[in-house]
Amino acid sequence: MAPAATADRLLAGPQFSAGAESFAEHRARLGPLPIADARNGLIDTIERSGLLGRGGAGFPVGRKWRSVGARSGGRAAVVANGAEGEPRSAKDRSLMTLRPHLVIDGAILAAAAVGADDVVLYVGMEHRAAVDALVRAVAERPLGGGPPLRIVEAPMGYIAGESSAMVHYLEARDARPMAVPPRPHERGLGGRPTLIQNVESLAAAALIARHGDEWFRATGRDLTPGTALVTVTGPVAGTGVREIEYGTTLRELVDAAGGLTAATDAVLLGGYFGGWAATEGRWDEPLDPASLSSRGLGFGCGMVAFLPADACGVWATSRIMEYMAGESARQCGPCIFGLGAISGALRRLATGAHHDGDLADVTRWAGQIAGRGACHHPDGAAGLLQSGLRVFADEFALHERTHGCSRPTAAARRV
Amino acid sequence: MGDVLRIDRIRCDGYGMCAELLPEHIALDDWGYPIFRSGPIPHRLVPLARRAVEVCPVLALSLVRERAHPSSDH
Ligand code: SF4
Ligand code: SF4
Numbered sequence: 001m002a003p004a005a006t007a008d009r010l011l012a013g014p015q016f017s018a019g020a021e022s023f024a025e026h027r028a029r030l031g032p033l034p035i036a037d038a039r040n041g042l043i044d045t046i047e048r049s050g051l052l053g054r055g056g057a058g059f060p061v062g063r064k065w066r067s068v069g070a071r072s073g074g075r076a077a078v079v080a081n082g083a084e085g086e087p088r089s090a091k092d093r094s095l096m097t098l099r100p101h102l103v104i105d106g107a108i109l110a111a112a113a114v115g116a117d118d119v120v121l122y123v124g125m126e127h128r129a130a131v132d133a134l135v136r137a138v139a140e141r142p143l144g145g146g147p148p149l150r151i152v153e154a155p156m157g158y159i160a161g162e163s164s165a166m167v168h169y170l171e172a173r174d175a176r177p178m179a180v181p182p183r184p185h186e187r188g189l190g191g192r193p194t195l196i197q198n199v200e201s202l203a204a205a206a207l208i209a210r211h212g213d214e215w216f217r218a219t220g221r222d223l224t225p226g227t228a229l230v231t232v233t234g235p236v237a238g239t240g241v242r243e244i245e246y247g248t249t250l251r252e253l254v255d256a257a258g259g260l261t262a263a264t265d266a267v268l269l270g271g272y273f274g275g276w277a278a279t280e281g282r283w284d285e286p287l288d289p290a291s292l293s294s295r296g297l298g299f300g301c302g303m304v305a306f307l308p309a310d311a312c313g314v315w316a317t318s319r320i321m322e323y324m325a326g327e328s329a330r331q332c333g334p335c336i337f338g339l340g341a342i343s344g345a346l347r348r349l350a351t352g353a354h355h356d357g358d359l360a361d362v363t364r365w366a367g368q369i370a371g372r373g374a375c376h377h378p379d380g381a382a383g384l385l386q387s388g389l390r391v392f393a394d395e396f397a398l399h400e401r402t403h404g405c406s407r408p409t410a411a412a413r414r415v
Numbered sequence: 416m417g418d419v420l421r422i423d424r425i426r427c428d429g430y431g432m433c434a435e436l437l438p439e440h441i442a443l444d445d446w447g448y449p450i451f452r453s454g455p456i457p458h459r460l461v462p463l464a465r466r467a468v469e470v471c472p473v474l475a476l477s478l479v480r481e482r483a484h485p486s487s488d489h
Contacts, residue, residue: 179425332424337446361445368444374424 007219007227007245010203016098020133023140026101033105034209035146038112042209043069046113049213050225051205055081055161055198056273056301058289061205065114068185068195072115077189079170080107082123082130082199083154083161086271087323089301091229092199094241096123096130099203100137106202108146109209114195117147122166125153158272158327162375163196165329176329177375200229222247222288228299230287234306235262244287251283253304263309266391270300272320273380275387276313279306312405312412314395317388318346324381334372338365339381349396352403359400363389417455419481420464426475433467433476440464455481 013021013029021029034042047062068076080103084092096103107119121138123131131153138149152170154160160175167188169175188194197205204226208216217225224246230253233239237258244253250267254260267279269292277297285291289299307316325339345362348354366389370382389396398406405412420433420440429447440460442450456464461478468476 179423333427333429333446333448334424334444337448338444341445365445368450372424372448372450 007243009207009219009227009243010095010099010102010200010229011241011243013099020098020100020136021102023101023137026099030102030105030207030210033108033206035109035112038109038209042109042113045213046205046208049208049216051201051208051216052224052226052289053198054200054204054228054302056086056271058299061197061201064185064197065110065195068116068193069114071186071193074115074117076111076114076116076193076195077118077120078107078111078114078116079120079122079166079189079194079196080104080199080202081161081166081196082121082127082134083166084124084127084301085154085156085158085161085327086273086301086303087158088233088305089231089271089303091231091241091302093124093127093130095200095203095229096127097133100130100133101141102203102206103199104134104137104141104149105206105209106197106199106204107149109206110195110197110202111147114193116195118189118192119147119149120170120189121149121151122154122170123151124156124160126156158324159329159375159377162377164375166196167194176331177373177377179331179374220246220288222286223290224288228302230302230304232257232304232306234267235260235264235308236306237261247286247288247291249284249286250279250304253287254283260306264306265309266307266313268303268305268307270298271303271305272324272384273376274298274300274303275384276307276317276391277387278391308411310407310409310411312350312395312407313388313392314346314399314405315350315413317385317392318343318350320388321346321381321385324377324384328377329375332373332378334369335378338369338372338378341365342369342381342385349399350405352399352405354400354403359396417481418461418464418478419455420451420467421477421479422449422451423475426473427471428473428475430472432470432472436467436470437463441467 043065051061052058082092082096111119155175159165164178165175184194184196220226227243227245231241292299322343325343328335330336342365345358366385369378431443431447434441434443440452
């Protein structure tokens, strides 16, 4: 029998329909916060657990805590990053909405472990249910003991969760990345060493603090230990957020989500910082950050967005690039003009209104914009574009040659 | 190790003067923004790179000793 494709760790507890788990339920289910241990050895435990950051970049959490802890002098800051600007991802907002206390536990434990006396819960302002759940959860917590918890609503937009944009916003209410950002773990909020950690990473740390690193490493079927939240979209019966064991295959994930409702040839893995992959030959490959990156793909924020087979990949790629161009913070030339030009040419290719040379230009620009912004926005966009040009190469060629589309129906453009 | 050009991408206005001085190392994209060749600046070009730093009208360039290890914040 195949192992279960879903795992209940972060999302264990009451039915989702019950909404946010209360402090009383949370406490009864998981016991008290092991705060004394957090000051004493939690960083070692987290390092041994092998927990990777869940914001997208997958940096080891323990190593990050250690580097902030080494500089903190007890005056560091912790920012729980729940901005989740990635438009189709819903895992962070769901976690904050359903299990707010687990996220708060993680932030408090991180603060104790690294020596911080300022904790910011940074939540996307458009995620109303998550904001409400956290406001209520903070009010439910007993007073005293821990550091003060501040909830700050992140402005809308893709860039608001980028680390230097976040520090800039918290300091100066300007959510644009900084040209030469001081590195947050050295000098972040108020000039203090600052730990910026995605909310899912913090929630996982809160479980590891209670159950230990061995418990954590007991899950994970491929190279990476633990579980991860993923957002599944597209022609799948049960779309939405689920928790999987790392190493679960694409097929198992789809089965757990009730199966496909239509055929699909391509999937967007990892979100707008990830890339397109053909599904053919991939159904039994593990969803695991290390294996995916060895195959030129990424786990990123855990997005698994299937493209229906009757939808046009050129159109879908053009829509994403249009979004990415619109989300540029408009500070750096290559990002403003490069993404703008790419998105314009892609739209022409998608609709058959292109000029000679549009596809060649897009291909050339795709190789030129990475690394040429103050932040990583153009890098992510370039990676996504290159994956689209590769996976939908035949369709791009057909569009260029015929000014048409092999899927000439309204359905082709529904994504 | 070696000298590399750092650029403040937010400041750079794409005047392209740097590329005129140092075409061996700096190309321009279709909008006039510089694309640097990867790797350190060859020794013989360092004086020209210094010159480029000086002439950039918005002071977007600097010449720095490359650090041994890049590090991540994520
Ligand atoms: S690279 Fe783009 S998004 Fe990032 S700071 Fe520059 S203009 Fe803004
Ligand atoms: S001279 Fe300065 S402003 Fe002009 S392109 Fe070079 S770096 Fe940018």
